[in-house]
Amino acid sequence: MSTFLLEIVTPERLIFSEQVNSLVVRGVEGELGILPGHVPFVTPLQIAPVSIKTDGKELKIAVAGGFVEVRKEKVVILAESAELASEIDVIRAKAALERAETRLTSSGNRDQYDHRRAEIALQKAMNRLKVSGNL
Missing domain, CATH: 2.60.15.10 (F0F1 ATP synthase delta/epsilon subunit, N-terminal)
Incomplete structure (x- = not known):
């Protein structure tokens, strides 16, 4: 091949x-x-x-x-x-996922920029957990 x-x-x-x-x-x-x-x-x-x-x-x-x-x-x-x-720190990735979810669901007056940063952080954490086999 x-x-x-x-x-x-x-x-x-x-x-x-x-x-x-x-x-x-x-x-x-x-x-x-x-x-x-x-x-x-x-x-x-x-x-x-x-x-x-x-x-x-x-x-x-x-x-x-x-x-x-x-x-x-x-x-x-x-x-x-x-x-x-093999390089992914699963504990750190899970903590990042929880932080991002909390920021996205909190009822504060965030601007659009903060909301987008939280969405990106969530995507990155989910990606890392998926690759590591923990999602």
Whole structure:
């Protein structure tokens, strides 16, 4: 089976760099399946798990926004943040989820900006818990 090089990079470090068989990401227009030889494109990513298949195994990485660039020879994900399932602190992610839910349900006079920040924090926490297998 043919493969392509996948690199996942954050501002802090290289998270992943391996030959893979396929990749599924969630772009702003919906889920995208990428196989070797895919037509080149660039699109923004949503906060969602990235699913990677290599040699019959599946790996999930929690990606929080950024871009995916599909080139002829490789795919690069430039992420704001990304974590392998083994790196996720489940206790911290659950606490972040609870804080975000509390902010969203509290009856204070928050502005739209605060509400949006709480929604993003909730999405990130849920993404991390989903990838870690705890949601």
